[in-house]
Amino acid sequence: MDLVCRRIPDKHMALAHIQQYRQVLGRNHMAALEAHTLEAIF
Structure with missing residues (x-):
């Protein structure tokens, strides 16, 4: 019980x-996803 309580x-x-x-x-x-998406768009 002591171990469980601990x-x-x-x-x-x-x-x-x-x-x-x-x-x-x-x-x-x-x-990171937003940055990657922006890179993909521009």
């Missing part, structure tokens, strides 16, 4: 970090 907070922290990284990566990916 691991759950870590899991929540990890999930929060993963969601943050996804948002950052998503923004960078969209910026």
Whole structure:
């Protein structure tokens, strides 16, 4: 039980970090797509 209790907070922290990284990566990916699209148009 002690191990489970100790691991759950870590899991929540990890999930929060993963969601943050996804948002950052998503923004960078969209910026790259926009730049690529503009290059393709012009």
